[in-house]
Amino acid sequence: xxxxxxxxxxxxxxxxxxxxxxxxxxxxxxxxxxxxxxxxxxxxxxxxxxxxxxxxxxxxxxxxxxxxxxxxxxxxxxxxxxxxxxxxxxxxxxxxxxxxxxxxxxxxxxxxxxxxxxxxxxxxxxxxxxxxxxxxxxxxxxxxxxxxxxxxxxxxxxxxxxxxxxxxxxxxxxxxxxxxxxxxxxxxxxxxxxxxxxxxxxxxxxxxxxxxxxxxxxxxxxxxxxxxxxxxxxxxxxxxxxxxxxxxxxxxxxxxxxxxxxxxxxxxxxxxxxxxxxxxxxxxxxxxxxxxxxxxxxxx
Amino acid sequence: xxxxxxxxxxxxxxxxxxxxxxxxxxxxxxxxxxxxxxxxxxxxxxxxxxxxxxxxxxxxxxxxxxxxxxxxxxxxxxxxxxxxxxxxxxxxxxxxxxxxxxxxxxxxxxxxxxxxxxxxxxxxxxxxxxxxxxxxxxxxxxxxxxxxxxxxxxxxxxxxxxxxxxxxxxxxxxxxxxxxxxxxxxxxxxxxxxxxxxxxxxxxxxxxxxxxxxxxxxxxxxxxxxxxxxxxxxxxxxxxxxxxxxxxx
Numbered sequence: 001x002x003x004x005x006x007x008x009x010x011x012x013x014x015x016x017x018x019x020x021x022x023x024x025x026x027x028x029x030x031x032x033x034x035x036x037x038x039x040x041x042x043x044x045x046x047x048x049x050x051x052x053x054x055x056x057x058x059x060x061x062x063x064x065x066x067x068x069x070x071x072x073x074x075x076x077x078x079x080x081x082x083x084x085x086x087x088x089x090x091x092x093x094x095x096x097x098x099x100x101x102x103x104x105x106x107x108x109x110x111x112x113x114x115x116x117x118x119x120x121x122x123x124x125x126x127x128x129x130x131x132x133x134x135x136x137x138x139x140x141x142x143x144x145x146x147x148x149x150x151x152x153x154x155x156x157x158x159x160x161x162x163x164x165x166x167x168x169x170x171x172x173x174x175x176x177x178x179x180x181x182x183x184x185x186x187x188x189x190x191x192x193x194x195x196x197x198x199x200x201x202x203x204x205x206x207x208x209x210x211x212x213x214x215x216x217x218x219x220x221x222x223x224x225x226x227x228x229x230x231x232x233x234x235x236x237x238x239x240x241x242x243x244x245x246x247x248x249x250x251x252x253x254x255x256x257x258x259x260x261x262x263x264x265x266x267x268x269x270x271x272x273x274x275x276x277x278x279x280x281x282x283x284x285x286x287x288x289x290x291x292x293x294x295x296x297x298x299x300x
Numbered sequence: 301x302x303x304x305x306x307x308x309x310x311x312x313x314x315x316x317x318x319x320x321x322x323x324x325x326x327x328x329x330x331x332x333x334x335x336x337x338x339x340x341x342x343x344x345x346x347x348x349x350x351x352x353x354x355x356x357x358x359x360x361x362x363x364x365x366x367x368x369x370x371x372x373x374x375x376x377x378x379x380x381x382x383x384x385x386x387x388x389x390x391x392x393x394x395x396x397x398x399x400x401x402x403x404x405x406x407x408x409x410x411x412x413x414x415x416x417x418x419x420x421x422x423x424x425x426x427x428x429x430x431x432x433x434x435x436x437x438x439x440x441x442x443x444x445x446x447x448x449x450x451x452x453x454x455x456x457x458x459x460x461x462x463x464x465x466x467x468x469x470x471x472x473x474x475x476x477x478x479x480x481x482x483x484x485x486x487x488x489x490x491x492x493x494x495x496x497x498x499x500x501x502x503x504x505x506x507x508x509x510x511x512x513x514x515x516x517x518x519x520x521x522x523x524x525x526x527x528x529x530x531x532x533x534x535x536x537x538x539x540x541x542x543x544x545x546x547x548x549x
Contacts, residue, residue, distance in 0.1 A: 025518045029535070032302045032516075045520075053530055056548075060513045060521030062354050067513060071520050074530065217350050245350070268354060268514040271394070272304040 002285045003292040004278070006040070006260050008237050009160035009185040011121045013040035013095050013260060016250065016293060017278050020241055020264035021046050021099035021124065021164070022071065026085040027092055033271045038278060040260060041095030043188075044081070046126050048101050049111040051077035057208030061197050066216020066243065067265060068195050070207040073101055078111045082118055090119055099164070101126040105149050109156055116158040123159045125150065125184075128166030128191035140166035140191070143178035154183030162239065165189040167219075167226060176230040188239035188262060189230060190223045215265040217243040224256055231257025231298055245273070247280030257298040305345065305355075305392040310385045311367060317443040319374045320416065321383045324367050325391070334368040336360045336396030337403065338424035339485075339507055339539045343515040344370065344382060346391035352378040357512040357534070359420045359485075360396060362447070368393075371419040371444060397515050398538050401505060403427040407480030410435060411452070412470060412494050414486025418444055420507060424483060425451035433479070437470030437490065469493075476502045483507075483539075488547065495542035504542030508533050 004015040019027070021043040027036050036042065054074025061068045076084065081098075089096050098120045102108040112123055127149060128140035139149045150163055161183065167190035169175040176187055192213025197206040206212075223242020231238050240258030244250060245266050253261050266273045290296055306327075313323040327334070336342075343355040356378040362369035374380050385391060401424050409428060411421045412435045425432055425448050434452040436445065440461045449455065456473055457465030466473045471493045476482060484494045485507040498504045510522035510533045517535030524531055525546040531537060 023514075023519060025520075029514075029516045029518045033304055034301065054520060054523065056525075058511065059523065060511045060519065062352060062511075064351055064353075066353055069513075069519070069521060074520050074523070216353055265353075268519055269350075270305055271514065271516055271518075 001291070002282055004282060004285070006293055008239070008260055009122060009162065011095055011160060015040040015278050015281070016254070016258075016260035017274050017281070018043055018095075018097070018239065018260055018262045019267065019274060020262035021097075021126065023264040023267045026081075026089055028088060030267070030271055031092065034275055035093075037093030039094045039274055041097055041121070042089065042092070043097040043099050043124050043262060044085070044089070045075050046073045046099045046101045047075050047078055047081050047111065048073055048103075049078055049107045051075065051080065055207075055209050058206055061206050061212065063195070063197070063214065063216070063218065065218030066214060067268070068197055068207070068212040068214050069192070070209050070212040072209065078114045082114065086118060086120065095122065096120045097122040097124045097162070099124045099126050105152050108149060108153050112153050112157050116156070120159065122162055123157060124162045124164050124188060125153060126164050126191070128164055128168070140175075141169055143169070143171065143175045146175055147178040147182045150179050150182035150184055160185045162186040162188050164191055165230075166191045167222065167242075168194050172226045173229050173233045176234050180234045180236055184236060186237040186239065186259075187230065187234065188241055190219070190226055190242050193219055193222070215243065217245050219243045220249060224252055227253055227258050228256035228300065244277070245269070247277050247284055250277060250281055251284060251296065254293055254297050255300045257300075259293075259297065305343075305394045307390050308368070308393055310387050310389045310391065312387055313383065313385050315383070317441045320443055321372055321374065322361070322444075323370045323372070323382065323385070325370070325393070326367055328390070333366055334363050336363060336368075337400030338420050338427050339400035340396035340398045341515075341538065342368075342370070342393045342395030342397065343512070344391060344393050346382045346385050346389075352376075352381070354378070354513055355392075355394065355515070356382065357397075357515060359507070359538075360423055361419045362423045362426070369422075371416070371422070373416040394515060398534055399536065401427075401483055401507070401539050405481050406430050408478060409433070410474065410476075410479040410482045412474060412482055412484040412486070412490075413437070414470060414490040415439065417484070417486030417490075417507070418448075420485050421483075422447050435470050435474050437486070438464075471497065481505070484542070491542070492547040495545065495547070499543065505539050506542045506545060507538045508540055508545065509538065510534075
């Protein structure tokens with residue numbers, strides 16, 4: 001019997017495939033294409049304490065092997081999420097991660113405090129969104145700053161706490177160690193890489209915010225390297241993210257130490273890509289005689 | 301459940317003006333017919349590799365029984381690759397997506413297009429059961445007019461180089477007060493002008509364009525500002541009530 005299940009911070013996932021924050025909304029759009037119960041889990045669109053309208057100007061710009069985005073954390077805010085989106089997510093029969101961003105430690109704490117009272121399974125603390133001026137990523141660059149926000153959130157957080165790391169951190173391993181020391185139950189990595197693009201005719205940046213976040217298959221080798229390094233340094237579950245397009249990418253991430261993975265930009269190429277990945281992974285495990293993911297986890 | 305990307309076969313794909321192509325696709329499954337309203341679009345992918353990464357949104361130009369027509373302009377690598385597909389080749393499409401035009405409107409209707417904005421007007425003119433006039437502006441070369449002729453009363457043409465019809469912009473010859481409703485698709489400045497001309501007098505519905513990543517409303521990459529907040533072009537649109545849209549320059 002092939003076992004795709006994995007336990008992340010006390011929560012059982014039926015398989016290691018999670019839809020990544022910011023690429024899957026709250027699942028509604030994708031539920032028109034397949035039953036979300038097939039997924040290991042869904043990480044919600046990045047939530048902030050208060051509603052955010054997001055960034056102006058161009059928000060998506062294609063690159064070779066991926067795309068830059070500057071959405072700017074457009075989201076309905078925690079209260080509206082709890083009232084209008086969470087009831088839908090709860091009915092889907094999959095694990096719910098609430099991805100939480102913020103500009104200040106106080107905002108993170110207030111948002112997490114509200115989520116404490118809900119049925120969400122896991123909180124994914126986003127200290128790494130590059131698209132919000134002065135916020136988010138400021139916490140994801142220096143390990144000391146990250147330590148402070150994670151440890152303060154940890155004190156009030158009643159849910160399993162996963163911290164989503166930025167690849168733009170000064171030192172990804174030191175960052176990971178600091179977050180675990182501060183009380184993170186798990187880590188997800190990586191968020192998007194800071195990038196930019198220029199309109200050479202108008203001689204202006206493509207994005208109003210100038211700097212945007214790069215994702216897609218082009219970043220996979222770097223993400224894989226970072227998961228490899230971090231998995232050697234910490235003992236908590238790691239969710240690998242970065243340009244995953246098919247089951248082979250998933251196997252690579254698991255072999256370098258990821259417990260589960262998240263699919264982000266892949267959802268844009270094909271709304272049913274997660275299903276293809278789950279099926280492909282299962283077939284691969286049968287072919288290779290792999291009975292559980294644990295057998296291949298971190299073998300590199 | 302909606303179907304995801306599905307394979308279709310190129311029936312024909314030909315250049316009809318500079319950078320403008322008409323592609324007809326058929327299904328490889330006999331029982332499968334194409335669905336969609338005018339103003340809706342499909343995400344189109346005609347290559348195996350991950351470069352270009354994203355599929356291309358192309359509006360429905362026409363649906364005839366088992367045949368779906370796309371009229372598209374080659375603007376970059378993706379549309380160029382689509383233009384190279386020969387008859388018999390396969391490609392993947394996802395759709396129909398978006399809301400489309402309301403075709404149940406009666407009365408005197410004007411369709412106003414600029415350039416490749418003519419594409420959704422073909423199927424729109426065919427779908428409407430009303431008195432329809434068609435205003436189409438082109439920069440220089442005119443194309444595809446004969447495809448709409450039988451479904452409209454009058455056709456007004458403008459070119460910017462005086463090669464055919466009125467010399468100037470199409471908005472300069474549009475008389476909004478003659479109509480109950482106007483549907484428009486084309487460059488942003490043109491649609492903005494149409495909405496301004498009709499403000500408080502005639503209802504305008506505009507089909508908006510944007511870079512689109514997922515096409516299904518998840519990524520929030522194709523949003524526009526409206527009087528009632530941020531809206532997704534691929535989901536709440538691409539057709540919006542003109543006076544709702546905040547046309548930013």
